[in-house]
Amino acid sequence: DAKTTQPPSMDCAEGRAANLPCNHSTISGNEYVYWYRQIHSQGPQYIIHGLKNNETNEMASLIITEDRKSSTLILPHATLRDTAVYYCMRQRGPMDSNYQLIWGAGTKLIIKP
Amino acid sequence: GAGVSQSPRYKVAKRGQDVALRCDPISGHVSLFWYQQALGQGPEFLTYFQNEAQLDKSGLPSDRFFAERPEGSVSTLKIQRTQQEDSAVYLCASSGIAGVAYNEQFFGPGTRLTVL
Secondary structure, three states, X not given: OOOOEOOOEEEEEOOOOEEEEEEOOOOOOOOEEEEEEEOOOOOOEEEEEEOOOOEEOOXXXXXXXXXXXXXXXXXXXXXXXXXXXXXXXXXXXXXXXXXXXXXXXXXXXXXXX | OOOOEEEOOEEEEOOOOOEEEEEEOOOOXXXXXXXXXXXXXXXXXXXXXXXXXXXEOOOOOOOOXXXXXXXXXXXXEEEOOOOHHHOEEEEEEEEOOOOXXXXXXXXXOOEEEEEO
């Protein structure tokens, strides 16, 4: 299974929008794109997921390209507490019995004051 | 508490020692996952339970690793004859609805295992 591709690290100024890219060029039609983040020494935390439409919740927005080969997670107003490793993943859809999340190495996002 | 809990939070074992790591999922969650996370890496899937049934153990690295969830709630990951390469953080996650893959997984804080 091909993992997603993300830049290893990014910086963003506090108060600005953080845009985190992810490539998933081999994603299948029934696979969702998931984003989690992991703050130092804690377990991962769910952020958002989507299939093909753009999604928004109280934490972030997820923009998925029309061909579904890439996506961008947007944190609209980054704060210092958003400093974490952000993981973009594929998860097989509900018709598949394998519920694995396929994790990559993630992007370390550093929010600077 | 309402979240996933794991114990112990830290475990130091001598090479060759057996260890048991415990996970208490969110009450009522039917799905439970174990992951292994090496330093600086993303989590790697180990095994998956739906209630008491272990539906996928394809990620267990060797037959020294064994997981169980006998009553469909608490789970234990056991590692026999620990080796230095077993040193990692072991994460447990649970999610709610059977048969629905696109559930949020709730993670515990992990158990950091160090094998000397």
